[in-house]
Amino acid sequence: MFKSATLLNFTTIFRAGDPLQTDAVVHPLDKLLFQEVSKIPPFEVIRDDDGVTLSLQMKPQDRIFGLGENLGGLNKRGKAYRLYAKDESSHTPEKSSLYGSHPFCMIDGESSFGIFVDYPSEIVFDVGFSRSDLLSIRIPSHNFDLYIFQNEKSTEIVREFLRLTGAPYVPPKWAFGFQQCRYSYPDASSIRSVAENFRKNDIPCDAIYMDIDYMQDYKIFTVDQKAFPRFESFVKEMGEQGFKLVPIIDPGVKVEEGYSVYEDGKKKGFFCVDKDGKEFVGSVWPGSTHFPDFLNPDCRLWWGNLYKDLVKIGINSYWNDMNEPAIFFTPAGLKELADQLEYVAGKEDLGKDPVDFLPKLWRWWHSEDTYKQFYHKLPQRSPVCHHDVHNLYGFNMARASAEGLRRLSPNERYFMLSRSSYIGLHRYAVVWTGDNHSWWEHLLVHMRMIQSLNMAGFFYCGSDVGGFNADASSELVVRWMQLGAFTPLFRNHSTKGSRQQEPWAFDDEALSIMREVIKLRYAMIPYAYSEFLRAVQKLTPFISPLFMKFPSERTKQCEDQFMFGDSLMVAPVHAVNATGRYVHLPAGTWLHWKASGPNSGDRKVLAAGDHYVSAELSEIPLFIAENKLIVLSKPQNYVGEEQIESLTVMGLVTDCASFTVIFDDGHSFDYEKGIVSTLEIEIAKQSSSYDARVKINQNPGVPVTVKKLHFEIYDQQGKVSKFEREVNLAQ
């Protein structure tokens, strides 16, 4: 019934039928010694004509973590999730599908294990929803790979999963800076004005996004010449001020004679086709479009090379949007809508139950049926219906883009942000969580989602800070910026017609708080970037749920606090009008920093346990773990503006603590070859003082520039010792 084999450290693969290779997995499977098996322990397996259902009896205390980009709690129990990539613009709690599909989760109970179902179409994880004591996984197919990771430790399960699927890609260092987006800054002058506002208001910022309006008639790989005259020199002008421009690239290619991408793609047969082999047509932003067949390697190659003109003028940062793919409607759908005319024409009334009629009015729009109406031409296979490989589309678009960018600039790290994703995309790109709302509830959703995404390998991720849809209050944006400062992607974004959300869009108080928050983030970059590189190296989440670092029944309930790297716990305020919040501190004592900016905020030692901590609008509840350190630099206007010559080292040291700052060039792939320098800081508590040691590993290619360390070390009583050390760079 299944074939099974063991691999890696504690993984078992179960193969059903002859699954299509999704490329989610990088570990070689071809040499495995498969055996026939009939069971997938510990699941009960039910096979029927249409697929397989795996079910598992859950104990009351069992928890399920994972499933990447999804709603529900951090513990996914109590909801059914349908993994089928969807352009879902309203993330209300009952929604079961969002943009990404990440069929990996961990069962935490008497016996713990992880499971990854490598299957690229709809999978339903019913996690105690239909029956509160049952985990049920429905795979509507007889062809899939399923992996079980048997280990008691969640960190080990995630690490093994990433051994299987690959280490996350590391974006350029500037991506740890602040990023500003809006649908849209439609022309050069509005972008210029945003850039000026940042510098005028003394607010660091590294990137400004270009949403769909920058294009000529929404034709990808075109730039509206009227809105952006002399675009190349504009890119240069922005670059000189430290701003990276990040244009959007959608998959849909406008059907328009004479438009080169359309003509070329059609000639080469790179577009998805309908059942008759004709190019499939769906309407998206540009109107009628064709959809590149990203599952075809030749198409990916072609697509990647389309970036060349933009790369040539200095753009190396992109976001791939609408790549579920989002399809507004098809000509047939529009006809179906028009057919309703017959039903209503001349009527004054719709009879007894007009609500029966309403769904018919909507069937044409964003219909999932569309996904059954076009096909991919895979090598050595007969055409595959899109529906059957649906979740791979965004993955392969981003992959095609990423591989192209790497070919075009082989030793320059691109920035590639994708909306849709599948397991494995993390090797090529990073993700954001799509079109959220300016709702307080979505601040909490954001917090939970970045933790779940990190478990699935998407270490670098984030949500639209301030909320994309709906109008935000200044308080909401301030509180969200305070969260965003501690998520890898720190991007403020909002939609057309909604209230502006840039830091200066509100009042003076909000502006001043946001300035300090962003500066705090920039001060944190040496810490965050070092921790990120280390997380990638060690294959452990950069943003980590509390329970992964401090496992206990109690921490498994903490969903609104998280670790930002290994030393720092963040507990953002996420309630309206709140001037404080509850926080749980696991084992040990903690240094509580009421941070407003890099140089402000009381520090206080708090014991393990539960606390209500005050947090005025300007304050972020931060907690440094006992005997761990963070480092802070002087904030800059943008990453790399100046050399970092001094660092502040902060921590609560009761025994000894160490931190290693990693330096690379921040923009090439040299770090992969080990071209990095390190600065190791060690502090040991003596009876009445601290012994501080500094060790440098210099790589001549990326010299350490730090000359001085300012220590700010607290003891258990909260007494601070401040001292300095020169760094001997000749070491």
Added chain:
Amino acid sequence: MFKSATLLNFTTIFRAGDPLQTDAVVHPLDKLLFQEVSKIPPFEVIRDDDGVTLSLQMKPQDRIFGLGENLGGLNKRGKAYRLYAKDESSHTPEKSSLYGSHPFCMIDGESSFGIFVDYPSEIVFDVGFSRSDLLSIRIPSHNFDLYIFQNEKSTEIVREFLRLTGAPYVPPKWAFGFQQCRYSYPDASSIRSVAENFRKNDIPCDAIYMDIDYMQDYKIFTVDQKAFPRFESFVKEMGEQGFKLVPIIDPGVKVEEGYSVYEDGKKKGFFCVDKDGKEFVGSVWPGSTHFPDFLNPDCRLWWGNLYKDLVKIGINSYWNDMNEPAIFFTPAGLKELADQLEYVAGKEDLGKDPVDFLPKLWRWWHSEDTYKQFYHKLPQRSPVCHHDVHNLYGFNMARASAEGLRRLSPNERYFMLSRSSYIGLHRYAVVWTGDNHSWWEHLLVHMRMIQSLNMAGFFYCGSDVGGFNADASSELVVRWMQLGAFTPLFRNHSTKGSRQQEPWAFDDEALSIMREVIKLRYAMIPYAYSEFLRAVQKLTPFISPLFMKFPSERTKQCEDQFMFGDSLMVAPVHAVNATGRYVHLPAGTWLHWKASGPNSGDRKVLAAGDHYVSAELSEIPLFIAENKLIVLSKPQNYVGEEQIESLTVMGLVTDCASFTVIFDDGHSFDYEKGIVSTLEIEIAKQSSSYDARVKINQNPGVPVTVKKLHFEIYDQQGKVSKFEREVNLAQ
């Protein structure tokens, strides 16, 4: 510019122009000595051609409480609210209008006061949204009454507001029992089966609702004879088992020749008219309908009498739904839709920006423009456009119904539940909060809303327990039932097509927990009913925010805990998968009861401060205030099934405590004439024991039946003393 006068204890009225009397206010205004004034302190007043804007600079610590049925926090700051009654089926956080309009709020700051704007159309309260430091109230008219209640104490402000607008109506005692609803139990056999399930599963229940499907073609005041053959005997059959049937009554009267309500209303000229004086037509459930002109006193009289056939067969409990009024569309709207459908006919594409088209496709449905298309014929006035009195429609429908029911059964308390409301409806009816969702977020919304509704005089209120729209998990319904048990209206309700939500619809564990929760509620009725009558007498909220009883900067932040009567604080669990929660305990010590049912759950003494308390799925965190008492009876299958012969008295007594149980007949208006008996219980702590005194005030009409009191009294160390007292009924 305005006329002003003082009235009551600390109220000032400001009158602009010649406002239409809304009947929100019962205090006589005709003898007031008005003076001309130009200001409305402390507001800055800006008058323009279209109306008046009042604005007030807010300090960072200022809070705004009130606004009745609305989203946002309990502290309303940070959002703009548009008070314009709306059939809003999706209460997402950005929504600014729900079903009721309650333009009363309290400003809590350096100087505190209340404000009530008596104006029956759209008012916008922008509470620090557009500008975070500004409260701005926009009244688009030059004719309104505005009241300022100047007092430092929130309880005093609410009391004065209720002196002005009248004491809340008291529903019959059975309404404190559990109620089961579903859209729909469409026929007698399905209702019978629900009733059987309650009794078979040993679950108390007092009422089963009849949603729209019980009618013949949705014609109000008809009963589908096929679905309900021999309806009168069915009502009797249910009544004998303790079940009250609660049919829905909508305002829209189906246009159908031969249908008596239609014919009669038309003949009498009681329907709203269009600009040409012809009966206005809008489509709702029955198709084309006319809308009774409830602002016309003659129409109200007629309408109230329409209940007579139902009353005659023993139904005295109703819900008035759709009375904003909800209007799906008009014939003109349908024509507009047809035009849009014609626009797409023959098209394959909608051009560059299809989303421009979407709003046009929806304009016909639930359009607010409709409210400008019909008129009311008020006595001594030229016809008034519905828009200008919009918020009064539901109020006057419920009032017409209530007055009719009182005429039809002068000494029998009716139960009248209304969806739409305006200030003043609380004198006639009670409210629920409309079509919420089975979302965890809406549990918190429910909690906040019942507190705000209580401030506005709606002491008896509640939300659809388990959530109306979307599918609920068993855990959500369990947790929501635990909240619902401590809200006056305790009604489980869900929509057509959604998962069933009755207590037996899930698993055995859920069933058993819900049984105990409902029994706990029934055990609480002697406490709750006594406290409710007392709240009405004293004009202080029955459900009270923590800050109103224990004012402090800290309690003003507590939005998810509330007082249920004067002795009991409830802190329901409202997070998915949580087995505990944080709770703030104000001054004094508290008896923490982890209640699962009337006879279970640990009791423990907790000090003032912040606590994390565990709460397994079956447990509700309850807290009895120091030196306050609650009483518990044996649960019954329905209210009044048996005489209450014993009570358990529970509390933490460190000094002395008292509680007075109020007995009336529970169903007549005799309580208004003082026909009540009371049982006063007093406990005084002695050095090593307690002194318990019992005093009875017997009214022969409603004899006290309690013969025995079981005391369960805790001291500060948590040591319990259990003892009994016989009640001397001859007293």
